[in-house]
Amino acid sequence: MVRQFRQLTIIGESINDSVPSTHQLLESGNLQALVELACKQAEEGADYIDVNVGARAPELMAELVRRIQEVLDRPLVIDSPDIQIAEAGLRAYDPARAGGQKPILNSISLGRIEMLRLLAIQPCKVVLLVSEHVVDGRTSLCTTAEDSYRAAQKLVELVRETGFSLSNDDLIIDPGLTPLATDTGGHLNRVLQTFVRVREDQDLAGVHFVVGLSNLTVMLPSKRADGSPVKGPLQNAFLTKAVPLGLDMIVASTSRRYSLLPAEHPAVRCLEQCIANPGLAAVLAVRDFYKSGGSL
């Protein structure tokens, strides 16, 4: 993989139960192949390896973490919304095998604050997911950047209250990138403006930002009629907008090339239309992007 952005940390996304080929490996308990998948991503430039085993025994998470660390010195992202699975992964992780680097816990949100106690297990970095908040006892999706910013403030406050001494450098804010294919609610703007809002806050100086980049392009065709790609250019167009605002980590495929695009690139134009016209018009702009078979 060609690293166009030295400032962008890449978390390899492939060890995830929702990837069909990985699902098969998990189903058949083929840990060796999963370890190889970790190594392949490291070779392709992953700075971290994400580990998500789906809804399986916590012991499987622990075992996979140990097996990967036996052969690989890259730090890992312990990725599960299930507290027991996440706990097993964090307990198994040995920083000494990753040159002293801490693991990343992915993720804590206001809907899952019980996971805060996992920060006691060992020093770690943590992803704070700020796409959801709790209103009148019910968890719901944040609809504005202000909602997400408030969720970030609140989560940081809760992390600090635990007293487990995480610094801002250990905090990674994930605004929750949602698919362009269905973004009739202006979520692209919410995400971009969340970066802006958080960066304006001195108290949050030095926190990091992450997004799951593939989320942006789920449900879109991979190619246009003329065979030119759809997803890669749109992901790069997003980076073109988000990196200048502070985005510095992505959970992403290590087999793509990431680069900033020129302002006149059709994919950048498409995102600009989505930004300028949130609502169904944004979805129309995306459809026009993949329907117009144009040269890229």
Place this chain on the structure above:
Amino acid sequence: MSDYADLYQAILEGNAKKAKEVTERALAEGADPLELLDRYMIPAMDEVGRRFDCQEYFVPELLIAGRAMETALQLISPLLAEGGGARAGKVIIGTVKGDIHDIGKNLVISMLKGGGFEVIDLGVDVPAERFVEAVGNQENIIVAMSALLTTTMGYMREVIKALREAGIRDRVKVMVGGAPITQRFADEIGADGYSENASGAVGLARRLLGLASSA
């Protein structure tokens, strides 16, 4: 009745403006709203679903067609109501407690509406009591649940249990869906039906209520 194939085409292409124009013209010319629905609108949405299933259409096209359908529906539904109530059945739907993924649920809703169903959307993070309340003393309706997380899919079982405890399980049909759900899981928890996608949800809902398929 004259030919309003333009309406079919407008919905298929997701052209809301044209769908509105043709519907207005048709109604002004005295067209039967029920016939507009059955001959052009529902078949158009069925075709949208078919194209989606074979990857000629993608989710954006589905949303855009759904919007065109809704535009036309808004014009004719007051007239339909005068003529005698809901046509297809009624569906109460929500994403279960702990889960806020609603994209799939919303697609299911727009396809169901496209199929002529009345849909009550309870939103996301819906606790069992809210499903029970929403059913109230109605019968022969569908309770539909969506879940995208392996940590929340188990809650569907709780909802079915709550319906049973409230003594209303027999009055409703339960259908479930969402990426981690399988037919096997649906059977295990005692749901009446499962569909892996939004267009299948319409056929399933029709079958569960014993309505003839319009396809």
